[in-house]
Amino acid sequence: MSDIVLETRDLxxxxxxxxxxxxxxxxxxxxxxxxxxxQLRRGETLGVVGESGCGKSxxxxxxxxxxxxxxxxxFVQGRNMSRVSATERRRGRRNIQLVMQDPYTSLNPRMxxxxxxxxxxxxxxxxxxxxxxxxxxxxLLELVGLNPDHINRYPHQFSGGQRQRIGxxxxxxxxxxxxxxxxxxxxxxxxxxxxxxxxxxxLQKELGLSYIFIAHDLSVVRHIADRVAxxxxxxxxxxxxxxxxxxxxxxxxxxxxxxxxxVPDPKLRGxxxxxxxxxxVPSPANPPxxxxxxxxxxxxxxxxxxxxxxxxxxxxxxxxxACHFAEVRDVVHAHE
Amino acid sequence: MSTDVNVKLDALPGLDPNAMPLQVKDLHVExxxxxxxxxxxxxxxxxxxxxETRAILGESGCGKSxxxxxxMGILDSPPGFVTxxxxxxxxxxxxxxxxxxxxxxxxNRIAMIFQDALSALNPVFTVGFQLGELFxxxxxxxxxxxxxxxxELLDLVRIPAAKQRVNDYPHQFSGGMRQRVMxxxxxxxxxxxxIADEPTTALDVTVQAxxxxxxxxxxxxxxxxxxxxxxxxxxxxxxxxRISVMYAGRVIEEAPVGDIYETPAHPYTKGLLESIPRxxxxxxELAAIKGLPPALTNIPKGCxxxxxxRYAQDVCRQDPPPPLYQVSPYRxxxxxxxxxxxxxx
Numbered sequence: 001m002s003d004i005v006l007e008t009r010d011l012x013x014x015x016x017x018x019x020x021x022x023x024x025x026x027x028x029x030x031x032x033x034x035x036x037x038x039q040l041r042r043g044e045t046l047g048v049v050g051e052s053g054c055g056k057s058x059x060x061x062x063x064x065x066x067x068x069x070x071x072x073x074x075f076v077q078g079r080n081m082s083r084v085s086a087t088e089r090r091r092g093r094r095n096i097q098l099v100m101q102d103p104y105t106s107l108n109p110r111m112x113x114x115x116x117x118x119x120x121x122x123x124x125x126x127x128x129x130x131x132x133x134x135x136x137x138x139x140l141l142e143l144v145g146l147n148p149d150h151i152n153r154y155p156h157q158f159s160g161g162q163r164q165r166i167g168x169x170x171x172x173x174x175x176x177x178x179x180x181x182x183x184x185x186x187x188x189x190x191x192x193x194x195x196x197x198x199x200x201x202x203l204q205k206e207l208g209l210s211y212i213f214i215a216h217d218l219s220v221v222r223h224i225a226d227r228v229a230x231x232x233x234x235x236x237x238x239x240x241x242x243x244x245x246x247x248x249x250x251x252x253x254x255x256x257x258x259x260x261x262x263v264p265d266p267k268l269r270g271x272x273x274x275x276x277x278x279x280x281v282p283s284p285a286n287p288p289x290x291x292x293x294x295x296x297x298x299x300x301x302x303x304x305x306x307x308x309x310x311x312x313x314x315x316x317x318x319x320x321x322a323c324h325f326a327e328v329r330d331v332v333h334a335h336e
Numbered sequence: 337m338s339t340d341v342n343v344k345l346d347a348l349p350g351l352d353p354n355a356m357p358l359q360v361k362d363l364h365v366e367x368x369x370x371x372x373x374x375x376x377x378x379x380x381x382x383x384x385x386x387x388e389t390r391a392i393l394g395e396s397g398c399g400k401s402x403x404x405x406x407x408m409g410i411l412d413s414p415p416g417f418v419t420x421x422x423x424x425x426x427x428x429x430x431x432x433x434x435x436x437x438x439x440x441x442x443x444n445r446i447a448m449i450f451q452d453a454l455s456a457l458n459p460v461f462t463v464g465f466q467l468g469e470l471f472x473x474x475x476x477x478x479x480x481x482x483x484x485x486x487x488e489l490l491d492l493v494r495i496p497a498a499k500q501r502v503n504d505y506p507h508q509f510s511g512g513m514r515q516r517v518m519x520x521x522x523x524x525x526x527x528x529x530x531i532a533d534e535p536t537t538a539l540d541v542t543v544q545a546x547x548x549x550x551x552x553x554x555x556x557x558x559x560x561x562x563x564x565x566x567x568x569x570x571x572x573x574x575x576x577x578r579i580s581v582m583y584a585g586r587v588i589e590e591a592p593v594g595d596i597y598e599t600p601a602h603p604y605t606k607g608l609l610e611s612i613p614r615x616x617x618x619x620x621e622l623a624a625i626k627g628l629p630p631a632l633t634n635i636p637k638g639c640x641x642x643x644x645x646r647y648a649q650d651v652c653r654q655d656p657p658p659p660l661y662q663v664s665p666y667r668x669x670x671x672x673x674x675x676x677x678x679x680x681x
Contacts, residue, residue: 051540189395194611194624223613262570266593278508300393
């Protein structure tokens with residue numbers, strides 16, 4: 001088997017905008033995800049960062065099959081998921097599971113923890129015979145650091161961090177190889193956040209999992225990710241190893257994003273080269289021509305409006321960067 | 337121009353222009369609910385100097401927002417009750433003022449901005465009308481005058497095309513712009529104290545940077561005191577002068593910003609700082625604080641943090657809870673073992 005467990009080629013998702021009630025006609029589209037090429041290697045953690053509305057959650061939903069791509073291909077372990085039969089697609093989904101952001105709405109309040117964590121076996125009954133499921137659920141609860149005796153409790157009897165552990169146990173039920181974490185810790189307090197991050201890292205080591213870790217918190221992503229992709233308005237603008245993106249960012253958006261993160265060290269106050277962007281993210285229903293970031297970019301020239309920069313290695317960028325003027329800039333983000 | 341309400345405010349009994357703009361002394365707030373009494377704030381004290389930024393740092397349920405609501409007098413009551421303490425504005429105890437006078441202090445002298453601007457603004461009135469309302473009610477201006485002032489305010493918070501946008505409704509603004517409208521509203525009557533309750537938590541980082549920069553600039557221009565309520569250690573490091581860290585309804589550590597980050601003297605503060613992912617510790621486990629914060633209906637005996645604390649001894653499990661020890665002339669910490677904690681690297 002190859003080393004690449006998941007790959008997307010030109011993955012696109014457009015949501016149609018319609019007008020009229022009886023005779024609907026399409027008047028445009030929200031271009032939520034607009035051509036994403038990604039590769040996930042075995043055992044690695046790929047971080048995906050970006051602000052709200054950049055399409056990172058839509059991307060996640062497509063990867064796990066909750067959303068059908070408008071066009072493009074998704075390969076899970078070498079198989080093109082849009083070309084295989086429905087049965088096989090279903091089988092393929094076992095390998096890629098989702099941990100959701102909000103531990104309060106992603107668990108059914110009327111189901112016990114045992115039913116929640118065991119539900120994947122109802123959908124995929126051939127994985128484990130009924131007689132062994134309860135024991136397996138208890139094993140999973142123990143694996144994520146919950147008391148297996150609490151199998152008959154309901155979600156409201158747990159705290160936010162514990163609920164997120166239940167969500168993780170559910171994702172692990174079918175022994176997947178890939179776990180997609182969509183903002184798994186952003187709803188949690190800092191002290192609880194660290195517990196859940198430690199758990200995710202421990203599980204990765206023990207079970208050899210590959211993670212796609214979607215988050216807006218750049219310091220959390222830096223801690224957990226091996227490689228990082230930065231998204232803006234449905235596109236990846238820069239991708240590289242964790243240290244390439246954080247220490248040598250070459251795309252202006254990445255630089256602005258990194259410089260905007262407050263650093264928990266008062267000694268660095270005023271020393272940072274902070275880039276404060278003007279304006280808001282444009283609407284994905286009507287993105288700017290050429291480079292999508294040009295309306296907020298301080299480097300923008302005529303060429304940026306005419307020609308869309310490709311995500312490629314450039315003269316002054318050792319890793320792929322989608323900017324005509326890609327160049328390293330030290331943003332003094334990291335302390336030490 | 338009509339009468340200025342400030343004239344009447346000067347007549348507040350006991351007003352001392354040289355006293356601190358805000359001083360909270362031993363504040364207690366509790367919520368009486370069916371399942372028991374939740375002691376949300378248990379003896380919180382701090383002060384705010386002119387032009388200073390004080391951060392109140394803590395996690396969900398530590399009582400930081402309730403403290404802010406008590407200062408503003410907007411606590412949901414019942415179930416919430418202020419059961420003790422003083423809230424002094426320039427020496428005047430706001431808790432003893434009649435509601436009519438308190439309303440004048442609010443917005444005129446002490447104003448507040450909230451986390452969620454969409455639900456804090458009225459969806460059925462234009463922002464111009466809502467901003468103008470302040471001038472109509474508090475300054476007795478006409479509608480036209482109020483609207484003209486609203487345009488000035490939107491300009492002040494750098495909303496482009498203020499003349500047109502003043503006629504827009506809140507839903508027509510983006511998240512960052514809405515937060516600017518709320519800042520404009522809070523600053524309308526030129527308050528001395530601004531309370532910001534998680535002002536940027538709902539915003540993206542690039543927008544957060546814009547809003548914090550704007551707040552800092554307006555604060556400097558007006559020499560306003562800012563009480564920043566937040567859980568974000570990064571934002572605090574960037575803007576605060578002094579910090580009060582809260583846990584289970586108490587201030588457990590109070591210090592100038594540099595000291596807290598360099599040598600935390602309370603195990604909880606230390607734990608919070610260690611929970612943040614750091615570059616030099618990549619690949620290592622994060623030093624998480626074990627366990628959970630206590631339920632406010634059932635706060636542990638002694639130090640509320642003792643079940644989660646690695647320094648805890650028998651004395652920590654017994655009442656009374658540790659007092660605020662003087663760590664240096666400028667800082668205090670409520671831990672019996674602050675010397676060990678502070679010396680520990």
